[in-house]
Amino acid sequence: MDNVLISASFNEDQMHELIADLQILIRQPSISATSEGLEQCAILISNMMKNAGIDSELLYLDIEDQIESGITKQVPPVVFGEVKSKSNPHSKTILFYNHYDVQPVDPIEKWNEDPFSGKVVGNLIYGRGSSDDKGELITRLKAVEFILQKTGDVPCNIKFLVEGEEEIGSPNLSDYVRKYKQKLDCDLVIWESGYVDKDQRAIISLGQKGILNTEISVNGPSRDIHSSLAVAIENPAWKLVNLLSLLYDSKDGKILIDGWYNEVKPLTERELQVLADEPFNEAAFKKEYGISNFINNQKSYEIKKALALEPSCNISGLYSGYTKKGVKTILPAVASAKLDFRLVPEMDPKIQFERLINYLRAKGFSEQEVSIKYLSGEPAYRTPVDSQYVKLVVNSASKIFSGVILNLSSSGTGPMYVFKDILGVDSICIGSTVLPNKMHSPNEFTNLDLLHKGTNCFIEIINNFSKFPGNMSEEKQ
Numbered sequence: 001m002d003n004v005l006i007s008a009s010f011n012e013d014q015m016h017e018l019i020a021d022l023q024i025l026i027r028q029p030s031i032s033a034t035s036e037g038l039e040q041c042a043i044l045i046s047n048m049m050k051n052a053g054i055d056s057e058l059l060y061l062d063i064e065d066q067i068e069s070g071i072t073k074q075v076p077p078v079v080f081g082e083v084k085s086k087s088n089p090h091s092k093t094i095l096f097y098n099h100y101d102v103q104p105v106d107p108i109e110k111w112n113e114d115p116f117s118g119k120v121v122g123n124l125i126y127g128r129g130s131s132d133d134k135g136e137l138i139t140r141l142k143a144v145e146f147i148l149q150k151t152g153d154v155p156c157n158i159k160f161l162v163e164g165e166e167e168i169g170s171p172n173l174s175d176y177v178r179k180y181k182q183k184l185d186c187d188l189v190i191w192e193s194g195y196v197d198k199d200q201r202a203i204i205s206l207g208q209k210g211i212l213n214t215e216i217s218v219n220g221p222s223r224d225i226h227s228s229l230a231v232a233i234e235n236p237a238w239k240l241v242n243l244l245s246l247l248y249d250s251k252d253g254k255i256l257i258d259g260w261y262n263e264v265k266p267l268t269e270r271e272l273q274v275l276a277d278e279p280f281n282e283a284a285f286k287k288e289y290g291i292s293n294f295i296n297n298q299k300s301y302e303i304k305k306a307l308a309l310e311p312s313c314n315i316s317g318l319y320s321g322y323t324k325k326g327v328k329t330i331l332p333a334v335a336s337a338k339l340d341f342r343l344v345p346e347m348d349p350k351i352q353f354e355r356l357i358n359y360l361r362a363k364g365f366s367e368q369e370v371s372i373k374y375l376s377g378e379p380a381y382r383t384p385v386d387s388q389y390v391k392l393v394v395n396s397a398s399k400i401f402s403g404v405i406l407n408l409s410s411s412g413t414g415p416m417y418v419f420k421d422i423l424g425v426d427s428i429c430i431g432s433t434v435l436p437n438k439m440h441s442p443n444e445f446t447n448l449d450l451l452h453k454g455t456n457c458f459i460e461i462i463n464n465f466s467k468f469p470g471n472m473s474e475e476k477q
């Protein structure tokens with residue numbers, strides 16, 4: 001049987017319904033940092049899916065999985081949604097990954113409106129979660145609902161995974177994906193968000209960096225002591241400064257730890273081309289961050305490359321001694337630094353951590369003097385730029401947006417590797433969040449015209465995805 005494809009697109013009346021549903025979601029606080037309203041929001045979304053004709057249920061982890069040091073953790077549920085194609089039952093499956101949790105609203109006094117108002121002003125809708133990620137979620141739900149209403153079917157199998165802990169680093173996502181591996185089985189993941197630039201070009205991003213978070217502490221005397229003793233007793237803060245200077249050459253931006261770059265692969269011709277084609281407004285970037293030069297006086301091309309593809313070594317916190325008002329002449333007992341290292345594909349956070357320890361021990365920093373703690377880590381992942389699905393998403397987005405920009409990887413970190421590791425599938429970021437935006441900040445908003453385009457883009461993606469030959473041999477669960 002031929003699949004039912006749809007040529008119509010989302011109209012203004014349907015946009016009114018989309019806005020009303022988005023307001024319902026924004027008005028339900030769902031803050032993962034404080035656990036406020038999470039399950040209520042999950043139930044709301046699950047019911048919205050059911051009303052749209054999408055089968056939905058809430059998934060939970062086993063109680064045993066949630067007990068840590070004898071305390072039962074409240075892990076918020078994952079909302080699962082599924083629509084099977086009647087006309088194309090053996091089609092490939094597309095999975096939309098989103099999250100229903102939001103960031104806290106502080107500082108609340110900086111908001112012009114109630115953060116959970118969902119107020120519409122002109123082309124903008126305001127509120128926590130309006131763009132990150134309830135606005136993105138609603139475009140996907142409405143695209144599927146629209147196709148179901150128009151055709152009574154979907155042209156390919158579609159799944160949803162909407163988690164409630166993205167804003168706190170998705171600590172249980174891999175456990176969920178592992179536990180519900182069969183249920184979540186799919187061929188492509190459409191990532192939770194994506195950007196649109198000021199010229200209304202969709203930025204399709206294919207990867208996320210990994211991260212290694214560490215804390216290094218240098219121990220000195222048994223307590224903070226009188227600073228007159230600095231002629232006799234070594235100050236741990238000096239020692240820490242010396243240690244840090246051995247990790248990174250801040251002039252040329254290179255990490256000095258032995259073996260750090262071993263897994264970094266050279267770029268292919270095609271990747272180099274994508275990088276060269278990606279626009280980068282050097283002047284605007286410098287203005288935004290109040291800087292006059294990049295590290296090592298690098299130019300746009302090198303900076304684009306570094307943002308997407310190079311590992312970093314960053315000091316995110318440095319603390320020792322007396323740092324308040326006035327003078328206090330002490331020699332501190334301890335000096336510490338927090339460091340985050342962004343990683344690229346094939347770098348394993350645990351192996352990199354071992355390399356850091358080995359390097360510092362070899363430089364003479366003993367275990368008694370210097371403690372090096374692993375705080376957390378996540379690997380990177382990058383969908384290959386020549387994947388057939390990248391082409392599909394690019395072609396679909398080109399029809400809806402005024403242009404398309406390919407980006408090899410975001411400079412940030414996220415759990416994309418979880419889907420590759422456990423389900424073996426690639427992920428592509430495409431969405432409707434304008435750049436610059438106020439995600440995570442007061443007065444978060446999203447653009448209604450972009451929500452409209454986003455919805456039409458997902459209708460197009462679903463249509464085009466259904467044209468891929470299905471998995472005839474294997475029965476989909």
Ligand SMILES: [Zn+2]
Nearest residue numbers: 132167439440
């Ligand atoms: Zn966010």
